[in-house]
Amino acid sequence: MNQYKATILIVDDTPINIQILSEILKNDYHLKVATSGEKAIEIASSGERIDLILLDIVMPTIDGYQVCRRLKAENNTNKIPIIFVTAKNDVDDEEAGFNLGAVDYIIKPFHPAIVKVRVRNQVSLKLKSDLLEELAQIDGLTQIFNRRYLDGRLPLILDECQKQQQKLSLVMIDVDYFKNYNDNYGHGMGDVCLIELAKCLKKYVNMVKGALVARYGGEEFVLVLPELEKEEVISLVDQVIKAVEKLQIQHAYSKVSPFITISAGLAIFLPFKLDAASNVLAIADKALYQAKSNGRNQLVTFS
Ligand SMILES: Nc1nc2c(ncn2[C@@H]2O[C@H](COP(=O)(O)OP(=O)(O)OP(=O)(O)O)[C@@H](O)[C@H]2O)c(=O)[nH]1
Known part of the structure; x- marks a missing residue:
């Protein structure tokens, strides 16, 4: 089995201390080193994964206490033990x-021996808490992001779009006549159908930089598509709707197609019109409601 090798950042202004710690830990971990507080903050904030920091306290300019305080104050570094x-x-x-x-x-x-054990204990706790966090963001059935993740992520995406002055498109998707599908083919088949749909949506979302797909509720999915122009996003969602029907998942009890289909509500926002996450979702939901009323298996766009 391929075991994950954790990365440890050793911070000390005295090279001999770095050397001693490196000797103790080098066989079990990837090591990075910093000889100043500034460098430590730079490495920890770079986005590279760091699983543990061994931090000297007495250092010139920024001491270890200050480094710790600054790392704990930032969202992207405060979880590093x-x-x-x-x-x-x-x-x-x-x-x-x-x-x-x-x-x-x-x-x-x-x-x-004591350094090894203490490091091993903390690394093991960190890896377990990372795993838990990851699992808490994933929908157990479809293995795509869940609503909890979307609710946490969407406000950050809205902020970023506003900062970068980028458009944002949100698509609310709902399976057509899914109750009939469940009632006639059984809940187990319904589950398999949701898994196939999620895979299909993910395939299209993966083509767009910065996009994400989440399962919003039972048979509802949300696509978040930053940066795309109106024509691009409409063309993409049209392709997704056609691709779902082309999966040819038999649905003899649908009134729009012999196969499973979806309806989609698209809301496109300009940066100066971006609103709270719940409001942008509500607008996409209204568009979806319209798509259902218009006959299903189609896209309605609000922009
Ligand atoms: N198999 C399965 N079914 C689910 C799951 N979550 C929700 N559902 C079902 O999804 C169906 C949703 O039904 P409705 O909201 O009435 O919608 P619909 O039948 O698709 O009708 P329209 O949306 O108007 O086309 C219900 O039968 C739910 O039981 C799930 O995790 N697995």
């Missing part, structure tokens, strides 16, 4: 480190 590694063995110093959000405190001189 920090272990202070220091010669400061006063209880007050240790307490100060924990109060800043550190998960452990190792006192120099190092005892290699």
Whole structure:
């Protein structure tokens, strides 16, 4: 089995300390090093995955406490566990480190076996909490993002679109006559159908940079498509609607097609018209309602 190798950032202004820690940990982890607080913040904020930081306290310009404070204040770095590694063995110093959000405190001189165990414990906790977080964002049936993820992510996407002055398109999708499908083919077949639909939607969303698809509820899906022009997004959603029918999932109890079809409501927003997440979703939902009323298996666009 391919075991994930965690990445540890060692921060110390004294090269010999980095060397000693590297010797202890190099066989089990990917290592990165920084010889100043500034460099540590730069590496941790770069977007590269860091699973643990071993942080010296006494360093020139920015000390370890400040580094810790700054990393804990930022959304993209506050989940990286920090272990202070220091010669400061006063209880007050240790307490100060924990109060800043550190998960452990190792006192120099190092005892290699103890360093290994303490690092292993924290890395193991970090990997478990990452996994839990990931699972909490994924819909168990279709394996695409769930509503919880969309609710957390959409406000950030709206902010970003406003900042970058980009358009944003939202598509609310609903399966046509799905109750009839379930009632006649059974809930199990209904589940298989939702899985196939999610795969199809994902295939199209993967073609668009920054786009995402989420299962919004039972048989409802949402596509978030930043940056696209009106003609591009309409053409894409039309293709998706046709692709779903082409899956040829038999639906003898639908009134629009012998196969499973979807209706879609598209709402396109200009950056200066972007509203709260719940409002932009409500507008896409209105467009979807219109698509249903117009006869289903079609797209209605509000822009
Ligand atoms: N198999 C399965 N069915 C689900 C799931 N979640 C919701 N549903 C079903 O989806 C159906 C939705 O039915 P309705 O809201 O009446 O909509 P519809 O029959 O598709 O009618 P229109 O939307 O008007 O075309 C219900 O039968 C739900 O039980 C799920 O996870 N699996």
